Structures are given as structure tokens and as C-alpha cells.
Amino acid sequence: MAEHQGSRWLKPAALFVFALSGTAGLIYQSIWSQYLGLYLGHAAYAQSLVLAIFMGGMALGAWWASRRSLQWRNLLRAYAVVELVIGIAAALFHPIYLAATGFAYDSAFPAMPGGWAVQAFKWTSGALLILPQAVLLGTTFPLMSNGLMRRLRKEDGAILGGLYFTNSLGAAIGALVATFILLPAVGLPGAMRFGAVLNLVVAIAAWLLARSPEEVPAAAAPTAALHGRGGITRLLLVAAFITGATSFVYEIGWVRMLSLAFGSTVHAFELMLAAFIGGLAFGGLWIRKRIDGYAQPIRIGGFVQIGMGLAALASLVLYDRSFDWVAWFMKALSRSDGGYALYNIVTATVSMVLMAPAAFFAGMTLPLFTFALLRGGGGEASVGRIYAANTVGAIVGVLATVHFLIPILGLKLAMCASAAGDLVLGLVLLRRASTATTRTDGTYLGALVASGLALAVALVAARFDPDAMAGGVYRSGIRTISEQGFKVLFYRDGKTASVATRASRGGLVTISTNGKVDAGISMAPDGKPSADEITMVMAGVLPLLYNPHPRTAGVIGFGSGLTTHTLLGDPRLERVDTIEIEPAMVEGAKVFGKFVERAYTDPRSHIHIEDAKTYFATNRSRYDIVVAEPSNPWVSGVASLFSKEFYEFVPRHLQPGGIFVQWIQLYEINDELVASVAHALSSSFHDYRIYLSYDADMLIVARADGPLGDLHPEALADAGLKGLVERVDIASVDDIEVHRLGDRRSLEPLFDALSGRTTSDFHPTLSLEAPKTRFVGLAAYAIAGLPKADLPYRAAIAGLSLPPADRITDNPSYAFTGTVHRAARLASTLRTGHIGQGNADAEAIASALVLRDAVGSCDGDEKLDGRTIDAIVHVAGRTIPYMDTAAARELWNTPEWIHCTSQTKPVRAVLDIVAALARADWPVVQRDATALLGEKGEYLSVTSKDWLLRAAMLAAIAGGDYAAVAAIDEGVGRDVAGNGVTLAHRGYMLALADRKAAGEAPPRTQDASVH
Template identity: 65%
Template sequence: MSEGERAPRWLGPAVLFVFALSGCSGLIYQSIWSKYLGLYLGHAAYAQSLVLAIFMGGMAIGAWWASKRSLSWLNLLRAYAVIELIIGLAAVLFHPIYQSLTTFAYDTGFAALPGPLSVQLFKWGSGALLILPQSILLGMTFPLMSSALMRRLRVGDGAVLGGLYFTNSIGAAFGALFATFVLLPTIGLPGAMRFGAGLNLVVALAAFLLARKPELPLPPEPSVTRDQTGVARVLLAAAFITGATSFVYEIGWVRMLSLVFGSTVHAFELMLAAFIGGLAFGGLWIRKRIDGYAFPIRVGGWVQIFMGLAALLSLVFYDHAFDGVAWYMRALARTPSGYDLYNVATAGISILLMAPAAFFAGMTLPLFTLSLIRSGAGEAAIGRIYAANTIGAIVGVFAAVHLMIPFLGLKLAMIAAAAGDLVLGLVLLRRETRSAQRPDGSYLGALALCGIALVATLLYARFDPAAMAAGVYRTAIARLSPDEKVLFYRDGKTASVSIRANPLGLRSISTNGKVDAAIRVAEDGKPAPDEITMVMAAALPLLHHPNPRTAAVIGFGSGLSTHTMLGDSRLERVDTIEIEPAMIEAAKAFGKYVERAYNDPRSHFHIEDARTYFSANRSKYDIILSEPSNPWVSGIASLFSEEFYDFVPHHLAPGGLLVQWIQLYEINDELVGSVVHALSKNFADYRVYLSYNSDMLIVARADGPVGDLNPEPLLSPTLRPGLSRLNIDTVPDILSHQIGDRRSFNSLFAALSRRTNSDYYPHLSLEAPIARFTSDAATTLTQLSSADLPYREVLVGLAPPSSKEIVKDNTSFSYSDAVHFVSDVATMLRKGGALEAAGNNAEAIAYLRYAVGECQVGKDTEQAMENLVLVAGRTLPLLPLEERKGVWIDPEWIHCNTQPPVVRLLLDTIAALAVRDGATVKQKASELLANKAEVRSVIVRDWLLRAAMLGAVDAKDYPGVLKLQELYGSDPDVKRNVPYRYWTINRSQELQGMQPAKPHSETE
């Protein structure tokens, strides 16, 4: 482009649009890199800090290098196009390079290193090197594009800088959201990287087309005076400080708001977008004003002060965010569309708290860059300021995560960062004061305002532990009730940990407000439901393994599982792997209930992620217990993935067992199925237990069948008391919790899901937050023990126990109570007597004894059949054979035989089911189904279809199962209990050696 030629008017907007696409791809990479490195480093918080630091550090190096080298280049836009092309190619190669690195690290690298420190250095260093080259290239883009546009347009430098900063930042904010809400659910991590690469290639092509002519040559660089050198140092220092404080804010706000919104992947990206959006609009606002400022340093001083004041104000308003979310949670419908609105609220509150300070932060870089250009630094100022700012960001990230938050807490860390901005602003104002002897009134006013604001924030910013420990995002309660006390609260490196106690003696340990475990410490108190899960998780492998010597526990929680394991004298070592040190410190509040975890010399703590620890130590364990937090928490889903279950068997000794805890609350059947599919691919056998009504435990073995239960550990004087506290004393008590095994449940999970949870296609971490919000439950599994047909016996092979064999009131576990209750109900039906104890079944029993037992049905056959199905469905699956006699086999309560034919036929069907005569069940139930004129009830028809299909399986009439489905499965009257129907179909096909049918969600 020659001196006389003017750049076309469309060039500026075209370049800004291209740079917005570049910003979008850059934040797609940052978001996806965080997911990849979260898998490698073991925690999302560490990954986010490392990615931020290396991303910003690499950009600093790139900006500095570009500022030094680009001065003599004649076509910067073409150079920019080349850089974008290389970034895109690097993105295409990222996934295979990542896989090669992590495979080497886990298989060879960690084990070859001399100690834990060297492992950490290697892990963090190699993780940094994965993204550093691309980050350096990304850092070159802003200086190259800025200089190219200033050379071509010859307009105010400030307008160009502000415009580019805005478009790049707004593209980045969009990229962060687009990556998480669109790309990850549809194409996974590798696909998202390829999409970002495609954007880079588009940007490179557009830049090549725009760069057909070179820029105008640069005027000669002016000589720099001593005063100008001093100004440059001040401005570079200011850029460094504001970069550091900005990222302390970002880390601090994310941690603060995680206590309000939950630590989900969605919440993090919304917070990140709010922060970047604030930066973008700060750049936009300053764009049209910056060239008119006579003293940009002075303006920069005021901007720094306003930035610090806005950050302090966010701390004052922070406490109200809990009330806002509580109100919003109560107002929203707990539906997927309600979750979308919840995300809107998350974004709105994040913007209110974060955007004002980020808005002022967005002005600083253009202001300081322009000031440096005017001081005589020339075009190189762009890269120098950018480099100083990003180096400050690195310092801010690491200082916040590893020093300020753990040692000062969130409140003081944020106040310290704000104080840094206020002091910087005052220093810049003082430097620009016209009188060197006496500060002017505005400076003194600013000084007073800063002092008052800091003191007021220290006094009035409420970081109330009762709110921060309440988990408002789950409970819709803004703060704990006055009678609940917070015994412990600490902001750790990865999460905020608290212990709270209620008047009933229940103590709960929470991370970021989410309760992870609870123990009732009152001497005469009934055990908490969580206790049976934690104790059984430890006891089951001890009962299944013939001679366990070593065990590892992933996730400390309350410490009760580790404590319980150490009650077995056969164990020589128990290693507990926990990522957050504050968890181990907090759990001491549970006292004697977890004391062996702290005092037993066989107990060892390791602050590390599980994959790194196992790989580095090359240990093989007889038992590995994986009991992490819920999979909706960002980063946790990787402990429920196919890749994790492929990794674990390498660290199990021959015959070793994995115990996997899976929640059945705040999740759905399909997601649980995707986890079990992942496990099943890598383990030869497993047994499935319900610890209580909403927690599932899987005992799995990779190299052979899981052995039968061994009763000897139940006699251990140190293990037995913990089990007896939960009314578990015998093997039948344990077996009452079993609901299935691999042989029977592969077909069930095939009916629930065809997806497999994977690290690289993380639908569990993306969809579990929605299930949490909608309060879903994996009902097919939670209701299996109380199902209205004997699925456990026919499809699994688990006959119901006698009420004499198992203890009643089995601590929040309904199955054992149900066995005793149903035994009483059967006695009432057979012999009569007071029916009050039958609860909701009393009316149905009274009706059956009179109407059916005395042949008084009359014409109301529908009511009779519905009551028969209700009581038979309640009792048949839970009564042992001897207790079915006199109730359904030769029923003693029926004193006549003149019931209507359809009622008589239904009684015959139930009797055949009671003796487990599958062929007769199928035949008689089919007759009733065919008689739609008289058998109209939806409840009865649904039950009959499932009973006929179950009878066909029991009779080994496998083709008959599908025939029944074809005849009656599409009937709109039988749309209930679809998963159980498909389980029956899949089991029948499995027994024939056929592929199971599709999940019901794909066919119904």
C-alpha cells in the first residue's frame, strides 16, 4: 500500500470481525485445554490455574517476541495469517499428542522419577508444555493485528487498540460459552479442538486475502529520553500489577460463586464469560474516548481506583447473592427449561458482581499502551505492555491458588488484590499531579475514598460461613438455620471445606457447600443414612476378598470408610488418596467414629490425584475403593469414565477388587447406565448392592468372578461394632442389599443406556448438573427392591429372604423393613386381625377379604382386579415360598369359588406366579390381555404384560417374550414401567445369545 493510497473503508470492520473469530477460537482452546489438563492434573481447579497461567504466560512471550521482531516486517497482516494457520494445525494435532504424553506418563514416566516432588514437576511441566507453543503463537496475534491495522488505517492509535481489544474479547466470551454448551455435548473434546482449528484456518484465509498489499512503512523510531524511560518503567509495572490483580479477582470470584451456583462446568464457563465480557465492554467504552485524553496515565490512575472500588463493592454485595439464588431456586420449575433459566440467573449474578471491575480492567491495557506509545516507545509498546500484563496475570493466578486463598481466605485475598489496584491508582495519580510539592484536592479525595472503602469492606463484607456452607444451589436455602453450627470452615486450594452440626448430633462435611458425608455423633442417635454407605463400601470388599493385605481409598470424605477398613486386622496397609488437604483436617471433627484413619500406623494419607499416585508408586492393591464426590461437580466425572476403569485394573493385585460408589439421587437411569457400561468394558464380573435407598455400590473384579461372601470378617472384634451399629450382623443382612450382578444387569443397563461415559466425550459432567437441578433419581434401580414382580428372583437369581433371617429396621434401607412389613401383611390377609399396621394396604386387604374372599365382587371386576394386582405386587416379590402358602398358593382367605371368570383367571395367574410356574403365568396372563373388553384397567394390563414376559423368561420361552412385546407393547395402556419390560426383553435375548434391544428412550 503506497503513501497516497487510502485503506478501503470496509477494511477496519472486516479485520475486527476476523479478530473476533480469532478470540472465539482462542477461548475454545482455553476451555478445552482446561478439560484435558483437568484429567491429567487430577482436579479442575488446578487445571484452570495452570491453563490460565500458561495461556497468559505464553501470550506474554509471544507478544514480547512480536514487538521485538515485527518492526521491520512490511506485511504484518500476512504474518498474522501465517500464525493463525500454524495455531490451527497445532490444534488438529493436540489430541493425539495429549494421549501419547499421558500414556507415557502413566505407563513409564511417573514410576521412573525419584520422588513425589519430581513427579509433580514433571506433571505440571509436561502439562504446561502441551499448551505453551500455541499460547505463544496466540500472544503474537494481538500485537501483529494492532500494528497492522494502525499502519493501514492511520487513525487514532487508541481507537484501534480499543476496537481490537473489544472484538477479540467479545469473541472470546462467546467462545467460552460455545465450547461448553454446544461443542462438548455434540462432538466432545477432540471435536471441539478440531472446530477451533477450523476457525483458525478460516481466519488465516481471510487475513491472507486482506493482506494482498503491504502496510505503509513505519516512520523512524524517535530517540528515547531518560524521562521517557522512567515513564515506560512505571507503565510496565502498572500493566504487571493490574494483570495480577485482575486474575486474583477472577480466581477469587469463581471460588466465591461456586459456593452460590455449585462447582459445575456450566457455572464456571458462565462466570468466565461474564469476566471476559466485562473486559470487552471496557475496551469498547474507552475506544472512542482514548485518543482525546491529554493525560492517559492520569485517566489510568482513576480507572485503577474505580476497578479496586468495584471489586470491593462486589464483596459487600456477595452475601446477597445467596438470597437471590434461594429466591430464584424456589421460583423456578425443576425442569430442563428451568435449568436454562437457572443458568441465565447464574450469568446475571456473575455479571453484577464481576463485570464492573472487569469493565475497568478492560480499559487499562489500551490506556497504558497508548501512554507508552506517546512516551516515545513506538509500535513496540504494544507487545511490551501486553507481555508485562500477562506476566502479571501468571503471578496473580499462582498467588491466588497456592498462597492467598489458602492462607488468607477468599475475603482477605480479594481485599488484598483490591488494595493493590487502589495503591497503583494513587501512585499513578500522584505521578501526574501538576504540583510536585502539594497533592491537589482530587488526589487527597481519592486517597480518603480508598481508605474508607477498604475499612468499610473489612467491616461490612459478610462472608458468612452459614451461607457459604448451606449449598443454596441444591437446597434453595440461603443460609443454615440458627440451630446449626459451623464447626470448621476453610478455603483450601481446590475447594472450600466446612463441617456443620445440628442439634440432633448430625455432623456433615461439605465441599463448596455440597454435603459429601454425614455421621451422627450423638451417643443414643440413630446412624445417619450416609454411614451405611461408607461402612458397606469398606466392608463389602473385606467380605468378598479371601485374604486382603493392601487397600487404597480414593476420596477421604468423612474418613469413615478408611476407619472401617482398618477394623480388619488382615490389612497391612491402607492408603487414602485425597486431592484437598483441608478435607483431612476437617474430618477430625468426627472424633472417635473415624479415629483409626488418623491413629492407626497402617493408615497413610497422600495429597494427590488417584491416577498420578497409582502410576508413580506402581503399587498393586487387593482392594481399591473409589468414593469421590458427585459427578456433577466439575472434574469428578473422570473418576466414572471408561478411561479410568481401563486404568484401575493395572493397579489391582491378582484377584483384586474395585468398589465403586455411584449416587442414585440427583441423577437418572441413563447416566448411571453410561457409568456401568464404562466399568463393564474393563471388568469381568461385578455385584451390585444398594447400601441404602439412593446409593449404589458395585464390587468388581477384572481377572475373574467376584467370590462369594465370607462370614468370618463379621466376627472381627474391631470390624463388627461398626456393622452392628447399622444392624448388619449376618451374611443374609448383607445379601438383602444385593440387587444384581453382571450376568443379569448387563441386560438391564442395556435397556437404560447405550452411551459410555468417557473422558473425551464427557456427557456425564455436562448432563449430571441438569439432573441435580431437576432432582432426578435413577428410579429403575432405586425401586427394584420394591418392584411389583419378582425380577430379583427370576432375572437375577436372588430369592427373597425370610423375615427371620434379616434384622428389621436396617437403618434407612427400605428392603429389610419391607420384608418384615410384607410378612405381616401376608399374615393379615391370611388370618385377618387388626389392619392398621398394614398402612396404605389396609383398605385393599379388607376389600379383598370381603369381595374376593367371600365372592362379593358383583359387576365391579375392575376394582377387584386392581386390588389383587396391588396386594400381589406388594407381597409376591418379597415373600419366601413358605410364606406364600395360604396367601396366594391355596389361599386360606378365599372361602368360595364363584368369582367372575376374569377375577378367577387373575387369581390363577397370581398363584402360578407364586409357585414360579412361568409357563402358566405366561399362558393365563396372555388370556387376560387378549380379553380387552373385560380387562380394561391400565394398571392391570401393564402388570399382566410384564408378568407374562417375566413368566416367558422363567419358562425359557425366549421368542415368546418378543411376541408379547409385539402384540401388546405398543398399546398406550401399557406405557408404564418400560425399563423393566426392556430389561426382560434384553435378558431373554442375552440368554439366546442375541444382541440386546435398544434402550427404551430410543424406541418409545
């Protein structure tokens, strides 16, 4: 009697518990994808393996539970024990992962011959990391559903549908919670522990629900309906297999399709996954209250399969419109944090529009097929058998999609083939379930005609236009590349990404992955290079200049192939290995022809399709040079090539004295994230120097086992490199060194001021935050702005003096060199009053003319002191940091252009400070700038106060008076406002002074004997 009364709350309590179990399960799936992405080397491979093993393990667990359930008297208690064990395994997963992958890289891979053996070991060991938990997860649905059906003994279909709904809904929530809440808060290990706590709660709740034993049903007797001439068991198992396979073809296909519209970010992937699982959940909800009333569940299943195929085909036709939707929203949304939140809502909404209808039908299939087998007398084993067949189908669907269907057929035909499978299955089920009455009502014929017509329409109407798919609308807000002035030269859907090569009318050819341009080369007849070419050539040239005896080099990421081509221009190199994970990238870059030909034709060039870490470990490779040029870190899976763990791995594969070069962009990111990458690299490299190849790209040149030493410029004169370096205006050491930002000693305090975090694989702040900085359109303003600043930071802090302007090539792609030449023209205007030819800073020219009137010839007015001082500060800031010492001293210290000696006291004071700055008289700059700020003169504008404050702080650092820096900032600088960049530079100087005052803390590095 008590049990009967308890049944009122047993069902809702069990549904809630099973929803929590689904949440924990999808937290695991999401986090396992992150872990295995680090191990397998690409997020797409990891997602396919996790999906396959997740589903396969659940199939095995479901099959095993269905075989054993009749031997257990209390399935809910067994379920509680399983949930407890899953939680314990989750809590232990992180240390087990570290031990297993450490063994693979350090012992297993080096001992293997490479090739298939390494791949087999990597995929098998990756699978074994999650298979035990997946098997246990697979037992949960049969145990919970059979346990409930034993206790309630009615509405079996409603129980199945209800459990499927709540578990799937919990799973959709779990996918979102994992990525948007847990990963930012507690990282991968913390997310696994949170899932473990959920499992513990579920286990306790299930144990309490299972206080009394269940009534074990008798084993089902074989019936003619099941095993006779007209038996349906095999048909239902095959149907479950097919629908499992097609469902996951759709899921992977949709994710790849929508990545071209929304970008390949971790946020987008989880939103798409949640949309798919949400569709499954509501399919289960819809069927749960109807299923028990179906007289012919197989016939209903046939209609459902046809509906699933038709919905999938409709999504392909709608997909073409998604680029229009994204283009509209990109123009409508503000580029802000709030705008990014709305962008994610748009991503989720469009994902639901495309994915949810077919997923809704897919959510009905498992309960329907299970119920049909139960009604036929299959007994409790029906649940596990159908579930197992469905998940085995999912495994086949996942692996076939990633490794065969998409690479061979492309996205469109892969999806159409899957939809055709659903339509055929639906027609077979309708035919098998037909009766004498239904055979003549035209239903089957109508379904057949509708299916064929829909498939034909989709093949024609779903354009899958490369013009849109290659356009990167999520970045540009423009639907197609033709609207951007480009045309498609090459397009291919590869295993991990869709690769396109595009050409502009002006001759710029770019190569992109999932719409994100990774490299561009100008193939125009005028011979002018693109900005990307400077980066790629410098990435190859710099390590050749720092390593006097290079023999071997490894390049991570093929891109356009230009960096590999550049390295091969040095005859000293005997071998260059280029490691690229996507084969289509290597094929697409062939369009660049002669610009990258050595990468393809030089016998010293070897291209390997593999994950870089696996290749290095397997081949026990040790190089004189390693260059890392991955894609942008907001792309899902790429951030692991900017992490602390990656930088711990690289030195083990460098020869003594080996040089490592890391590229990172300064656009679509912020200063803090870039600084966190620099901190990660600092943990394993003894010394580094940083270059800006152009205004938005940064190259870090590092050495792990000692100081970098001097440049060896002989390589620049070699015939194989001479044409390349001349083309991009770095043909001399002077031209290269003007790109240098600083070294570890001078720049680490800046990174300390910008960020206290270190990028890590297991706390992936970079991959989580970079998508937002991309959307908002931020840049690392403080870092990129350092060489363009209005004070000589590079000279005073890093000791980087400039040669005369006539020894520096004016590179149009690098603003610093242009500013050097503009500074020389500005100085001429100040001296002569004439505006010279060439590009000029109009505002600075105007300020120079004001100075000539107000300061040079005593035409000033005390009422205009503020304007005059602003002009002095402005012109000083546009000349002194961009001139060699002699030129700056000549312009400001004993200037011929100042004929007047009766300036007002404030103007004279500022002129004296500027003159002291020009001759590097740091004590005078510090004393006089501090004193002038202390007078609180109303004639000083906010801009001038900020400049004088920073000048005083910089002078204190350059003069070695480190204790005074904070005193100046706290004293006269307390109320001095600044902008984001100048405030960051003030923080930089404070951090540098603190470090110097503390005795220059030793670099954050491991033991130098990392080799």
C-alpha cells in the same frame, strides 16, 4: 490509491477477523482446562495452570513479536501464518495429549522417586502441552494491532481499544460455545478441531487483507520522557504487571465465591468466565472512542485502577446478597429443563453484577497503558512490552491465588488484598501524572480518602458468613445452614474447594465441599446411624467379604474417613492408602472423632494429598482392594472418576484377584447417566455385582481378571468390624445380600435398555448433563425401583431368593427391608383380617381387606370385578417379591383365607395367575396372563394390564422362552400403557430376552490379562 479506498473496509474486516480469533482462543482455553483437569486431577488446578500458561505464553509471544515486528514488512501476513499454525496445532492436540500423558503414566511417573519430582514433571509436561500454542496466540495482538496502525496511520488508541473489545467479545462467546454447544455435540477432540477450522478461516481472511505490504515505521528513538530522569516506561510496565495480577486474583476469587452460591458445575464456571471476559470487552469498547482525546492517559489510568479496586470491593459487599438471590430463584423456578435454562441465565446475570464492573475497568487498562507508552515514543514495541508485562502479572496472580492467597488468607482477605493493590497503584499513577494545577485541586487527596474508606468498609461490611457459604443454597433453596437446623463446626477455604463441617440439633454431622454434602455421620446419643454411614461401611466391608486374603487397600477420596476407618477394622490388612486432593477435607473430618479415629491414628493408615491416578502411577501401587468414593459427578472435574478411561486405568493397579468398589448416587441423576457409567466399567471388568446400600446410593463391586466368587463372611465376626456392621444392620450375610440388586449377567441388559452411551473423559456427557439432573431433582428411578418393584425381578432374573423375614433386620434407612417386614404383616392381615402393629402400607392393607370380603367370603359383585382385580394385583405386588418362596406359596397357592370357590371368571383367572407366580410356575403365568390380556376385558384397569403384561414377559424369561417376550409385548402389550419405571422394566426384559435369544453375547470386557 487502492489501498486508501480499501482502508474503509479494512478496519471492520480486521475487527471481525480478530473477534473470530478470540472465539477460537477461548475455545482452546476452555477445552485445555478439561484436558489438563484429567491429567492434573482437579479442575481448579487445571484452570490455574491453563490460565497461567495461557497468559504466560501470550506474554512471551507478545514480547517476541514486539522485538521482531520492525523487521517484517507485512505484519498482517505474518498474523495469517501464525493463525494457520495455531489451527494445525489444535488439530493435532488430541493425539499429542494421549501420547504425552500415556508416556507420563506408563513410563515417567514409575521411574521417579515421587514427591516434588513427579509434581514438577506433571506440571511442566502439562504446561508444555499448551505453551507453544499460547506463545503463538500471544503474537496475534501485537501483529494485528501494529499491522492495522501501519496501514491506517491514525487513531492508534481507537484501533487498540477496538481490537481489545472485539477479541474479548469473541472470547466470551467462545467460552459459552465450547461448553454449551461443542462439548455436548462433538466432545473435546471435536471442539479442538472446530477451533482449528476457525483459525483456518481467520488465516485465509487475514491473508486476503494483507495483499499489499505495509509502510514500516522507523525505529523509535529514545526520548527524555521515556528514559530520562522522569521516564515512565518502568512505571507503566509495573502498572501493567500489577493490573494483570489483580485481575486474575479477582477472576479466580469470584469463581470460588460464586461456586458456593451456584454450585461447582462446568456450566457455572464457563458462565462466570464469560461474564468476566465480557466485562473486559466492554471496557475496551468504552475506551476506544475516547482514548485518542486524552491529554494525560496515565492520569486516566490512575482513575481507572482506583475504579477497578472500588468495584471489586463493592462486589464483596454485594456477594453476601447473592445467597438471598439464589434462594429466591430456587423457590421461584420450576424444576424442569426450562427452569434450568433460566437458572443458568440467573447465574450469568449475578456473575455479571458482581464481576463485570471491575472487569470493565480492567478492560480499559491495557489500551490505556499501551497508548501512554506509544505517545511517549515507545514505538511498535510498546504493544508487546505492555502486553507481556500484563500477562506475566496474570501468571503470578493465578499461581499466588490458588496456592497461597486463598489457602492462607481465605477468600475475603485475598480479594481485599488484591483490591488494595489496585487502589495503591491508582494512587501512585495519579501522583506521578499530577501537575502544578492538579496537585492543588484535591483530586489526589479525595482519591486517597475514598480508597481507604472503601477498603475499611469492605473489611467490615463484607461478612462472607460461613453460615451461608456452607449452606449449599443451590441445592436446598435455603440461604443458611442455621435455617436448615445446622451450625458450622469447621470452615476453611482450601486450594481446590471450601470445606465445612456442620452439625444438626439432632446430632447429625456432615462434611461438605463448596456447599455439597459429601458424607454424614450421626453422633447422637441414641446410636442410630445415618443413611450415609451404611454406604461408607458397606464400601469398606464388601471388598473384605469378596477377597479372602486382603493385605493392601487404596481409598480414593477421604470424605468423612469412615470407609478408611472400616477397612482398618480388618486385622488382615497391612496398609491402607487414602488419596485425597484437598487437604482441608482431611482437617475438617477430624470433627467426627472416635467414629473415624483409625483413619488418623492406626499406623497402617497413610493419607496422601495427591491426585489418585498420579499417586497410583508414581508409586506403581497394586492393591488387593481399591474403593472409589468421589463426590457427585455433577461437580466440575469429578466425572473423570466415573469414565471409561478411569476404569481402564484401575485394573493395572489391582493385584490378581483384586476387588474394586465404585460408589455412585442414584439421586440428582437419571437412569441413563448411571447406565452409561455401568457401561464404562463393563469395558474393563470381567464381573461385577451391584448393591444398594440404601435407596439412593449404589455400590458396584467388580473384579477385572475373573468372576467374583462367593462371599467370605468370616470378617463380619472380627472385633474390629463387629460393632460397625451391627450399627448399620449388616451384621449377617442375609442382611448384606438383601442389599444386592443383581450381577453383570442379570443387570447389563437393564443398562443396555436405559442407555446406549458410555461415559468417557473425551465425550463428557456425565459432567455436562448431571448438573441439569441435579437441578431438576431427578433420580435413577428404574434402577432404584428394581428391588421395590411389584414383580419378583430379582428372583426370576438374578436368582436372588429371600430368606424368611425374621432373618432380615428391619433397617429404617433401606426401604427394601422395611417392605419385607410390611409384606409379612400384610400377609397376616390377609389371613386373619386383623391389622397388626408396626409400620404398614395403608393402601395395601385396605386392598387386603377388600380381598377378604370380595374373594375370601364371596361377598363380591361382578360390577366390582375391576376393583377386586386391582386389589389382587396390588396385594400380590406387595407380597410375592418380598417373601421367601415357602411363605409366598402358603399365602397364595393354597390359601386358607379364601373360603369361596365361586368367584367370577376374571377374578378367578387373576387369582390363578397370582398363585402360579407365587409357586414360580412360569409357563402357567405366561400362558394365562397372555390369554387374559388377549380378551381385552373392560374390567382390567390400566394398572392391572401393565402388571399382567410384565408378569407374562417375566415368566417367559424365567421359563427360557426368550422369543416369546417380544411377541407378548408386540401382541397383547401394544396398547398397554405404563409409567416411566414400568416402561423401563419392560425395556429391560426385552433387552435381556434379545441377548439370551442371541446366545448370551460375551461380556464387554478387555482381555482378562489386564494385569
